[in-house]
Amino acid sequence: MADLALTSGTAMPREGVAARQTRGFGTILVAWMLMLPAIVTYVLMILLPLVVVLALAFTDYEFGAPGFRFIGLDNFAEMLGDRTFGASIRNTLVYSLFVVPLSIGIALLLAVLIEAGARGRAFFRAVFFLPVVSLTVAMATAWQYLLHPSIGPLNAVLRDLGLGTPNWLGASEWVLVSLGFIGVWENVGFNLVLFLAGLTAIPRDLYAAAEIDGVRSGWSKFWLVTWPMLGPTLLFVLIITMTRAIRVFDTVQTLTQGGPNNASEVLLRTIYQEAFHYFRFGYSAAVTLVFLAIVLALMLVQTRLIDRRVHYG
C-alpha cells in the first residue's frame, strides 16, 4: 500500500503498544467503546455496501423494479458483447496510456529543472501544483474555452499559423487526446512534488563521487545517479498516477458526456450511466466489479514491487 510505505517512513516504526499491559476486562471494553462509532459507520457505509455490490453483480436488479433474479454470470457475458462497455474499457486504457507516461515524464523533467537551480523554486512548485487544488469541473470549462473550435485561443493561434483547426472536444479522433492533455495538466503537479522529495533525498556525495570518476555532463549524471536512486519514487508515482487515470470522470462528464458517439466513454461514467440513467443496477454493479478488479490488481503489483524494491539498504 502506498500509504503504508510512505507514512511508515515518516512516523517512527516503534512498537508502541506496551502502554497498558493489564489486559483487564476494563481495557477491552474501553477499546471497543473507542472504536464503536468508527466500526458502526464502517459496517454501514463500506462493508455492507461492498457485500451488496458483490451480490448485485450477479442479479438482474433494476432500480424501482419489484423484484430481481440471480442470473449468475449473465451480466459479465453481456459485457463481452456490449459495444459501449468495450469502448469504455478501450478509452480508459488509451486515456491512461496517454496520461501516465506524459504526466510522469513531464513532472520528472520539471522536477530536475527546478532542482538544478536556486531561482524560482517555490514559485514554480506552486504554479504546477495549482491544478491539484482547483475545482476540476470549473477548470474543465476553462479548458473548453481554450480548446473551443471557433472562438478558442488555441485555434486562433493555429489559424494564424495557417494550420488546421480541429474540433478538439467534438471530433472523435481528437477527443481522447484533448481529455488526456487536460489529465496530464491535472496530474503533473502532484507527481512533481513527489519527485522533488525524491530528488532532495539523494545524497550529494553520490554526485561528487560520480564527478571524481570522470562523469562530467549533467546528462550522464542523471542516468548514472539520479535515475537509479529515484527508482522507488518512480514506481510509487507510476502506480498512483495509474489509479488516478483509471478514475477519470469529472472532465468527461463536464466536457463530453462520453461523446461523440462513445469516443470518450470511460469506466466510471459507464457505471454512473448504467445505474442512474438506465437504472440497470445489476449490470452497473458488474461493471463496478471490473473497475474494482483493475484497481486491486494495480495495488497488488504495487505492494509486491515496493516490498522488494523500496529499500536500497
Next chain:
Amino acid sequence: MAEPNATRSLTADLPRLALLGLAAFIALAPYLWMISVSMKPQSEVFAASLDLIPNELALIENYGKVLERVPVGTYILNGLIVCFGILVFQILFAVPAAYALAKLNFPGRDIVFGFVMLGLLVPYQTTALPLYIGFATTGLLDTYTALIAPFVCSVFAIFLFRQFFRALPDDLINAARIDGMGEFSIVWRVILPNAWPAATAFAIFSVVAHWNDLFWPLVVVQKGDLYTPAMGILAFRSVEAGEDYGALMAAALLVTAPLVIAFLFAQRRFIEGITMTGLKG
C-alpha cells in the same frame, strides 16, 4: 545536475528558466483566460482575439449575471457545510479508533486493523450503488446526510492517525493515567493536541477531495439548493450559460477561488498535506 547552483549567473540560468517559464505558462493558461474572459463583453469573446486584456470591461455584466441567476453563495455554503461536516465526523470517529489500535492491547485488534487495510483498497465509487439504494429507501436522497454520511468513517484517517499515535511516547499516556485521566479524556486532551501535524495534513486532504468531488453529489442530489460547487458549475454550464463564456468563466472563477486562495496562503502545508495523504487518490 542537482548541485546547489545559487551562485550561477542569471545568463547561465536563462535556458532553464525559459523552459520552466514556458511550462508555467501552459499550466497557468486556463487561469489566465478564465480571469480575462470573465471580464470581457460577449462581442470580444466571440472576436476570438488572443488579447488577454479586454478593450472594454464587462465585469459588472458578467459577474452581475452570475450572481443574479446562479446562487453561487449557496453552492459555496453547501460546499463548506459538506466538507466540514465530513471532516468533523471523520476526526471524531477516527481519532479514538486509531488511539485504541495504536496504544491499547485487546483481543481482536489485528482483525480490526485488517478491516482498515481492506477499506483502504476500495475506491469509494465501488459502494455507490448500494448506498444510493439505502438513501433512496430511507428517503434521504437530496439531503446533507446523503452528501456527508458515506464519508464519515475514513479508514485512511484511522490508518494515518494510528501510524502517528504509535510514535507518541507511552510515558505521555502513562503520566496522564497517573494523574487520574480516563481513556476518553486522554484521547482528546493528550493525544489529539500532540497529533496536530497529522490532523492538519488530513484536514487539507479531506477538504480538497470533497470540495472538488463531482461523482457522489451527482448521484444523490437533484435539487438545486443542495448543489455543491462542482455540481453548480456543471448545471450552470449545461442549462444557463450555453456559449456565454463571460458569465461561465465568472462563475467558475468564483467557486475555484476559495481553495486556491487558501492554497496560496499556506502552500507548504497544502503540498505536504496532499502528498502525504493524497496517495489514497
